[in-house]
Amino acid sequence: MKLLIADDDPQIVRALRITLTAKGYEIVTAADGARAIAAAIDDHPDLFLLDLGMPRLDGIDVIHAIRGWSAAPILVISGRTGAADKVEALDAGADDYVTKPFSIEELLARIRALTRRLPAHDADPVVAFGDVSVDLAAHSITRTAETGEACQVRLTPTEWQMLELLLRNPGRLVTRQTLLETIWGTTHVSDTGYLRLYMSQLRKKLERDPRNPAHLLTDPGMGYRLVLEP
Template identity: 75%
Template sequence: MRILIADDDPQIVRALRITLSAQGYDVVTAADGAQAIATAVDRRPDIYLLDLGMPALDGLDVIHAIRGWSDAPILVVSGRTGSGDKVDALDAGADDYVTKPFAVDELLARIRALTRRAPQQEPDPVVELGDVSVDLVARSVTRVVDGRTERIRLTPTEWQLLEILLRNPGRLVTRQTILTTIWGSEHVSDTGYLRLYISQLRRKLEPDPAHPRYLLTEAGMGYRLQLD
């Protein structure tokens, strides 16, 4: 089982990595909020251990971004002891909260409890959008044309955007969630930039880009992937 530790204190990260690795966990780490989101998208951890006071992106921003596409348990490990901080973290989507300094035995017990609640990973599916097939394992997109399979090339950003929507089929994904996940919280107002990438995806994937069937806009809110 893979755990992502996101904390800007290298001593805590080192101690947790040693302890959790000894318990048989596959540990990946991030030193700031932006790196945490990038690592989460790339490595798909089963459980998150997040500090709140990280540079680049605050821990709350990271929680909001993760909850845009993942239900994996989130354990906040923070030096912030105020009840307001705990409430904010839990309301944002965290599953548990431990304050620093913490007892290792208690932390391990809380992780075990979250492990029992972690969703079991299933093989990533191949999603069909009409004559377009998206393979989330191979990270490839193809279309059948006249009996021949042709590859559709996506940029890394187009793939990230499509993957977020594919992992939330039929559900509204807000513009803020997408912008924070891909570009960071400093770009939450760059909705024009997001519309550009949605338009590019529609040109590549939709039968009629002017009248989208799969990549739908929810006016003023965000986007939804509609499957057949």
């Protein structure tokens, strides 16, 4: 089972990594909120351990971004002891809250309780739409040409992040705010030009008629959705 530890205190990260690795967990770490979101997209952890007071992006912002596309349990580990902080984190989408300092026995018990709620793990699927096939596990895309030949499609890392968020929410609206916060962070929530640019590039690479897309659709003023069958 893969755990993401996001905390800007290197001593806590080191201690947790050693302890949890010894317990058989696979550990991914991040020293700030932006890196935590990037690791969430790249590594798909089964459970998140998040501090709230991280640089670049606050833990609450990270929770909002993760909850835009992932249902994995989130355990907050924070020095903030106020009831208002706990309520805010839980309302944002966290599943549990532990205050610092904490005992490792309590933390392990909380992790075990959260992991018991996890469904059986399925391999990342291969998703097909139109003449495109996307292997989420292999991060590969093939497209069938008119000649019947399958060709590899190459995306930039940002194009892949945007497509993956849509693929993991087929048919559902993914809001502009979710896309911007997850890929670029909260400082870019008004930069909708980024989304138009990258969506245009995705349509050129994946749609038969980019000007009249059948799968990568815009909900005006709201966001985008991927329709597998038009």
